[in-house]
Amino acid sequence: MIFQIASGAAMFVNLVLPLAHRSADDLADLLILSAYIWDELPPEKRSAFQVELREKYGLNLQESGASLSDEIGLYPYIRFLRAALTVRLPPGQLVSLSEDAHEHFQVEFTQEGRRLYFEFSKVKITPRPSWALIWIAMSGILATLCLAWLLARRVTAPVARLAEAALRIGKGEQAPLLSEQGDAEFADLAHVFNETSRQLQAQRENQTTLLAGVSHDLRSPLARMKMALGMLAEEYSSPLLVRIERDIAEMNELIGDQLALARALEAEAAENTDIDALLVDLIEAADTQAPGRLQLRVDGCRCEAKIAPMALRRCIGNLLDNALRYGGEREIQVIRRRIHNTIFIGVRDRGPGIPPQLREAVFRPFYRMEPSRNRTTGGNGLGLAITRRLVETHGWQVALKSRIGGGTCIWLLIF
Template sequence: MRRSRSLFRRTALTVAAGLLVFQVTAGLALFVNVLIPLAQRSADDFSALLVLSARTWVELPPGTRPAFAAELASSHGLDVAEAPESRGDEVGHHPYLNFLREALAPRVDPGTVARVTEAPDGRFHADVPMAGRVLRFSFSKDLVTPRPMRAFWWTLAAALLVTLVVAWQLARRVSSPVAQLARAAREIGEGGMPRRLSEAGDRELAELARAFNETAARLAAQRENQATLLAGVSHDLRSPLSRLRMALGILGEERSSPLVAKMEADITEMDALIRAQLELARAREREPVRLTDLDDLLAGRVQAASTLAPGEVRLRTTGGPCRVAVAPVALQRIVNNLVENALAHGGTKRVDVVRRRCRRAIFVGVRDGGPGIPADLREAVMRPFFRLEPSRNRATGGSGLGLAIARQLAETHGWRLAIKSRRGGGTSVWLAIGLA
């Protein structure tokens, strides 16, 4: 299955792409309309200085030329001398050299060509023809200002950095409240009550947080009312059932009557059903966790199941000793329900309780050798009062609450319960406990 991208990543990529396109477009416009003309004007001014210096050097008496050359070097950073006859074929790759060559062309003597090259040592040479002579002006790259390519790349790098920071901040601003909302919704789904979400910030997100807080409060009130109502009704039902049982107990010899025996069986069944409903209601209450030896806990459950119910219940563990922070009472109730369900409906009297440890989770499985559960009914059997045996007879179909209670306990504590088919036949119910 293809993994969906997060809202943070999608928002960051979208914002970064938009800003980057804008920055590149703005940078190209700046390069073409500002930096290039500025460099051309600089080259034009520098070519005028070179031609003026060449004309002055030619017109000066030979004895004063060294002083003039020294003045050029100190004031303008230019070294001047007559160009050698063999000037080589140095190649100039710097963009500024092309601007300077174009600017010198109309200023030198007609019929002559000014050569602008880059020497192997990194200095620039401008060979300017003047009055039948060719003067070579040498200067460092540091004199070349502005530098359009360098300015463009620095501008682009700065724009990229700003784009990444802005995109990250904006994506975080959008995705963070949504992530908090998802965590809070997941906590409600697990039976908890999250803290109220902050209703500050942008209007749309504030309205979403406010609506979620109101919905969460209503759900919490409904759960509390439902639990109170169920507990009250169950208590009110169990009181008359207890009185009926006491009345049957004082009937004396009439207790041997088949009718009385059936009434006692019905009372016992109703009492067990009410007790299961109360247990389902309490399964929504989260239990504090504590460090527990999981193997000792499972061994105690297996021993108790083997003592109270006929059949063979075995424990198998892998992965070495296992001490983890869990809700022990909730885990005991889940294992009890799964083992009882396997013994009652597994078709055989042999049940395996398996504990496996992986890097990020611990798996506890209860396996039987029965007929199995159809794939399309594995989700339904964990709903309250659903039975594979449609007669609604408790002797053959049970109360329909065992797996529902186990699932509710698992969801309340952030665990996962799943039903799988065994390769050789039968059913495996696995509880996954995540490790922090």
């Protein structure tokens, strides 16, 4: 902007103003010469001279009786013309300039005792310094804004691609590698980002492989222990055997949940899914644990969408397990609504509720509100953590709200 203003000012001072002064000098010479010729011509030839001035130069010349009021408005060129006439006329002679409502200028001065009156249109004023300055300023600002926009696009385009790739990595997807061409700074940043993306992907794959291996290695001896306990139970009846079987079942469930938590980082392929049928299937399965306590409420017609069905099934299943575990003995409602392109699925219970300060903590792995850490009453603390990770991986949202009159409502938003 400083360069544009400086260059515009230099052009105005060194080019536009000299041209305006030169044009004003030429017009002043023409007016004085016309006045001199008018004074020298015999009266019978002056009318022909008036016609020639009007046709060739756009000047109307006549003798004036009354003096003009000296008002010229905001026209720099006319001020230049006044200065040029003042220099060329005899010292002390006054020059009057004015304008009328018909876009004409009037110039009046005395030549050999005669008061001569000239009139010409504003169109005749070709050099207009004020307009030139405005055009220079406007073109400078426009050029600056265009250049700034191009430079900003050059800077923001790689940053936008970087932000999009980072967002995809945050969702558990494999982001495409960024181009490492272009400016050195952006190329270095893209190189570092690509290396980080590769390392994160390798860590995720290693973590999943490790957990899968650990799950297999642990479940195999657990299965053998369970089989041996079953054989012992046929020969001996002992409460200790029952307790060991229950502990093995809990360990097997915990291993499965941890593996599900790790695999929740992998996005599942979307497919056309009948959401209402999926909810009915989940409610029928959960109804075996608590007959008559679950109620499904849907609005509108049949709801179908292209989503990840297994991820949705796991999310809703975890929410139902939580509601059955903590919701007491009262009714549990499953709500399905569709507003425009967003699907809302809510699970509402009448349990003790969750304090506002703990609504974010309950989504952390292994966090349990039950202080005794008893899995019978508090679970293993992975259900909501798995739900949150699945939701983030597939671009959904989960929100926890308190119900009026007590209880909790967890909404799943699918876009």
